[in-house]
Amino acid sequence: MTELVLVGLLWCGIFPYASHQGQNQHCEIIPGSMALRVLEKKGDITLGGLFSLHDMVVEHSLSYTSTPPPTKCTRFNFRTFRWMQTMIFAIKEINRDGKLLPNITLGFKIYDSCSTPHQALKAAMELMGTETGSGLEGVTQTKGSCHGTVPAVIGDGGSTQSLVVARFLGVFHVPQVSYFSSCACLSDKKEFPAFLRTMPSDFFQVDALVQLVKHFGWSWVGVIAGDDAYGRGGANIFAVKVRKLGACVAFHEIIPKNRAQTAVSSIVSTIRSSGARVILVFAVEQDAAALFDEALRHDGLTGIQWLASEAWSTAAVLSTPKKYHHILQGSMGFAIRQAHISGLQDFLLRLHPASPDAPDDPFLVPFWEEVFQCSLSLPAEGQENNVESKPSCSGAEELGTVTNIYSDVSQLRISYNVYKAVYAIAHALHAVRNCVQGSVPFPLQACPDVDNIQPWQLLHYLKRMKYLDSFGDETKFDENGDPAAMYDLVNWQLRPNGDMEIVTIGKFDEMTKKQSLQIWEHNIVWNGNQTKVPLSVCSSICPPGTRKAIRPNFPICCHDCVVYAIECMRCLPEFWSSPERTACIPKEVEFLSFSDTMGITLMAISLIGSFCTCVVVFIFTYYRTTPIVRANNSHLSFLLLFSLTLCFLCSLTFIGRPSQWSCMLRQTAFGITFVLCISCILGKTIVVLMAFKATLPGSNVMKWFGPKQQKAIIIFCTLIQIIICTVWLVVAPPTPRQLMPRESPIVILLCDEGSPEAFSLVLGYIGLLACLCLLLAFLARKLPDNFNEARLITFSMLIFCAVWVAFVPAYISSPGKYSTVTEVFAILASSYGLLGCIFAPKCYIILLRPEKNTRKHLTSKVVTEKF
Numbered sequence: 001m002t003e004l005v006l007v008g009l010l011w012c013g014i015f016p017y018a019s020h021q022g023q024n025q026h027c028e029i030i031p032g033s034m035a036l037r038v039l040e041k042k043g044d045i046t047l048g049g050l051f052s053l054h055d056m057v058v059e060h061s062l063s064y065t066s067t068p069p070p071t072k073c074t075r076f077n078f079r080t081f082r083w084m085q086t087m088i089f090a091i092k093e094i095n096r097d098g099k100l101l102p103n104i105t106l107g108f109k110i111y112d113s114c115s116t117p118h119q120a121l122k123a124a125m126e127l128m129g130t131e132t133g134s135g136l137e138g139v140t141q142t143k144g145s146c147h148g149t150v151p152a153v154i155g156d157g158g159s160t161q162s163l164v165v166a167r168f169l170g171v172f173h174v175p176q177v178s179y180f181s182s183c184a185c186l187s188d189k190k191e192f193p194a195f196l197r198t199m200p201s202d203f204f205q206v207d208a209l210v211q212l213v214k215h216f217g218w219s220w221v222g223v224i225a226g227d228d229a230y231g232r233g234g235a236n237i238f239a240v241k242v243r244k245l246g247a248c249v250a251f252h253e254i255i256p257k258n259r260a261q262t263a264v265s266s267i268v269s270t271i272r273s274s275g276a277r278v279i280l281v282f283a284v285e286q287d288a289a290a291l292f293d294e295a296l297r298h299d300g301l302t303g304i305q306w307l308a309s310e311a312w313s314t315a316a317v318l319s320t321p322k323k324y325h326h327i328l329q330g331s332m333g334f335a336i337r338q339a340h341i342s343g344l345q346d347f348l349l350r351l352h353p354a355s356p357d358a359p360d361d362p363f364l365v366p367f368w369e370e371v372f373q374c375s376l377s378l379p380a381e382g383q384e385n386n387v388e389s390k391p392s393c394s395g396a397e398e399l400g401t402v403t404n405i406y407s408d409v410s411q412l413r414i415s416y417n418v419y420k421a422v423y424a425i426a427h428a429l430h431a432v433r434n435c436v437q438g439s440v441p442f443p444l445q446a447c448p449d450v451d452n453i454q455p456w457q458l459l460h461y462l463k464r465m466k467y468l469d470s471f472g473d474e475t476k477f478d479e480n481g482d483p484a485a486m487y488d489l490v491n492w493q494l495r496p497n498g499d500m501e502i503v504t505i506g507k508f509d510e511m512t513k514k515q516s517l518q519i520w521e522h523n524i525v526w527n528g529n530q531t532k533v534p535l536s537v538c539s540s541i542c543p544p545g546t547r548k549a550i551r552p553n554f555p556i557c558c559h560d561c562v563v564y565a566i567e568c569m570r571c572l573p574e575f576w577s578s579p580e581r582t583a584c585i586p587k588e589v590e591f592l593s594f595s596d597t598m599g600i601t602l603m604a605i606s607l608i609g610s611f612c613t614c615v616v617v618f619i620f621t622y623y624r625t626t627p628i629v630r631a632n633n634s635h636l637s638f639l640l641l642f643s644l645t646l647c648f649l650c651s652l653t654f655i656g657r658p659s660q661w662s663c664m665l666r667q668t669a670f671g672i673t674f675v676l677c678i679s680c681i682l683g684k685t686i687v688v689l690m691a692f693k694a695t696l697p698g699s700n701v702m703k704w705f706g707p708k709q710q711k712a713i714i715i716f717c718t719l720i721q722i723i724i725c726t727v728w729l730v731v732a733p734p735t736p737r738q739l740m741p742r743e744s745p746i747v748i749l750l751c752d753e754g755s756p757e758a759f760s761l762v763l764g765y766i767g768l769l770a771c772l773c774l775l776l777a778f779l780a781r782k783l784p785d786n787f788n789e790a791r792l793i794t795f796s797m798l799i800f801c802a803v804w805v806a807f808v809p810a811y812i813s814s815p816g817k818y819s820t821v822t823e824v825f826a827i828l829a830s831s832y833g834l835l836g837c838i839f840a841p842k843c844y845i846i847l848l849r850p851e852k853n854t855r856k857h858l859t860s861k862v863v864t865e866k867f
Helices: 078-097 117-127 159-171 202-216 229-244 261-274 285-297 322-328 344-348 364-372 414-433 455-463 597-622 634-654 660-694 707-731 756-779 789-813 818-848 855-866
Strands: 004-008 038-041 045-050 054-058 071-076 106-111 140-142 145-147 152-154 176-178 195-197 220-226 248-255 278-282 305-308 332-336 466-468 474-476 486-494 500-509 517-519 546-550 559-563 575-577 584-586 588-590 735-739 746-752
Touching: 045 078, 045 414, 071 364, 078 106, 078 344, 078 364, 078 414, 117 159, 152 414, 152 455, 159 176, 159 195, 159 229, 176 414, 202 229, 202 332, 202 486, 202 500, 202 517, 220 229, 220 261, 220 285, 229 248, 229 278, 248 261, 248 285, 261 285, 285 322, 332 414, 332 500, 414 455, 414 466, 414 474, 597 634, 597 818, 634 660, 634 707, 634 818, 660 707, 660 735, 660 746, 660 756, 660 789, 660 818, 707 756, 746 818, 756 789, 789 818
Parallel strands: 004 045, 004 152, 045 106, 152 176, 176 195, 220 248, 220 278, 278 305, 305 332, 588 746
Antiparallel strands: 038 106, 054 071, 140 145, 332 486, 466 474, 486 500, 500 517, 546 559, 575 584, 735 746
16 A cells, blocks of 8 residues: 555644745754654554644744744653654554444654644645655656655644745645644635644634623723734734724733843833733743743733633643743633543653653654653763753653643643644544545545545545544534634642642634623632722723713723813713703603503403303303303313413503513413413313214224323423423523613613513414314314304304414504504403303303203204204
8 A cells, every 4th residue: 555644734833933945944953952853653544743832932032024033942841742642543543443434554663843834834845845855755846747656634823824835835735733723814715724623713712702791891992912923823813803892902012022021021010001901922832931921020910811812822831830820810711622532641641761762853852851851861962061960760750740731631622733733634534435436525536546646636535534532522614624623721729738729710703693702700800819800991981970081092992081071971871861951851651561551451351251261250150060161071171261361461461561571471371371271161162073984883082182182282282381481481481671762762671582482482382272272173173063162162263363373563663662552452342252252152151041951952953863
């Protein structure tokens, strides 16, 4: 099988300086190290990686727009090394399982890109066979072009490196899957057609941050960004969005990459003079650490509520050192979803210089020497001038005895992204191997050759890839190559033992459109161990007798309070100008009251209906032994009369000042009582229809529709409505709401349904039962009987349906309290229709035509027609 190379870019210095196309940049490797060192393990398909295993330092002062200065790779980065090991762990897990890619062994080829875009680009060029001595196998070079056998690339981590690499790989349509590049600019498929990522775009992170600012009412927010594509891009989007929200940006500062003390000190001075109490730091952890180190030199910045971008919201280099605790306690930010990867910690701790694989690992020695601060070998050429000389390692060192960022698996967030990126490529390869000719994605015309997969072919499968991992999370890419944005809202809380704990206090899910941001405020601890939301405004609310005056050359959020002059002031929405236009007086509150004419009229009609129903109950009770009362299950008749009484009385809940309880009671009482009423009529209709069928020779159908079955029908139908109303009250209950139009002198107080869908479902279910009842009654209207109750039910259901069909447009178009009046009128009209059509004819026969209230008369027509 032809060997395929899948490359993952891992960088040294996670977020390097942003270089520009056409500018030169070089990286000086620390003594004893090599440029583009490689760790390789071959397989049928070899996955490669480019990890920046050292942090980068810019040696001279610079600007983001200036020519990049020389850089220097320094300290070994444990966090990045953990990501590299996670990639190897995922590859070995896939090989060991054998189900995803049977009969295929994955390998890996890992590069150290030394933290710079230049080095990352150089590594990518070697992988594509455009650098001399790349060492690639299977690279075909033709005149005027080059074509490598790299089917996909995992990485790079930093947005700046990915910008450079993605432009290059896009020329060859080589799919690139990054796990930490979040710059929104990388979503541009015209410029980066082959770029995908398991890290959400900063566009969604900024959206979450803006919603957070809106939620807590902060109108004066400072912004500090790192001098790279990640920091500048995210901070600029935030500044634009937060201004559209109506808030103001107090200042917008940039942390230079050389982290010069004078520049950072100037930022700290700006923070002090701005008066902003809420500040967003959109930067990588190294830049944020430089800012907070300078703040410590200025005796700290107390009382500041820091908002963290995703890059440092869970950074151990900031949360672990106790020197930062009094500054960062209470900080808040968004972090990507985490997972507990079973077996990863044991895999991380397996490393040892004496292991069989150690000689082939060029990264193990510097890692081991950095962890234990000892030397595994004699100084090599170029190391004589080291400032510090390390003692030799004893050989008894074990990773399990130390605690550091590398072995800490409590916050596996980026590592989880690496894990998902490897599995995304594996699932795409799986799809290629299982290609069926009839399901080839456009524009492919045939299934790819699994022994010679072209990158552009794999790209089509990768874009359409979708899988559910072992943690229950779905991984897929949208049209921009981005995953679904899901973040945890985290809060830095200082525990009594002195440790900083990162606590999840909410979540953001862009797929939840109605309420994408959820915050559990009772779990928040603010800066200074406070439980009250901090206030961040440019100017306080003006006291009585003064007015706002805009400050020249200041944002709109800043104003002065000056004493009133002779001028007009707009009243608040709940107030109305007095006739003399000298004061603001409260508006009149309007609702359907028991004291106004409309309310009294509806209340009287409701009580009269209830009284009439009680009279019918009395008549039926007194004449309960007569045939016309006993016909068609007298128990159902009494239950129907009881439900009609409730229907009349439930209209009273719509009258009076709306409150939380009355708003919930009125709609649920209306829905349940009417369903109970219609269920009783439905039971009576079924009995009428089945009773005639039971008179046919050989029919025993009535045994299936006896009293117990009728009660079961009523209970079942009513229980469904009860469940609907219960869910309604739990999810989105009706609540009182005020309508305060400025052009009107009244405040309209009414009940908001909470969920129009739930209200429509309640009405729809009543309508469904009514239509079913009407249909059955219509079918039974011509049954041979002197007193056919189905005809009465048919007329009552026609009136019922007509009332409620007319109610819908009338309710929607009625303004203010008249929408409530419309609903009450519909309730009363339909209740009177049911009472009059079903029970008035029976009362007429009982009281005025007793000679017809006999069994012989009621069944005479049936007998006549049978003979």
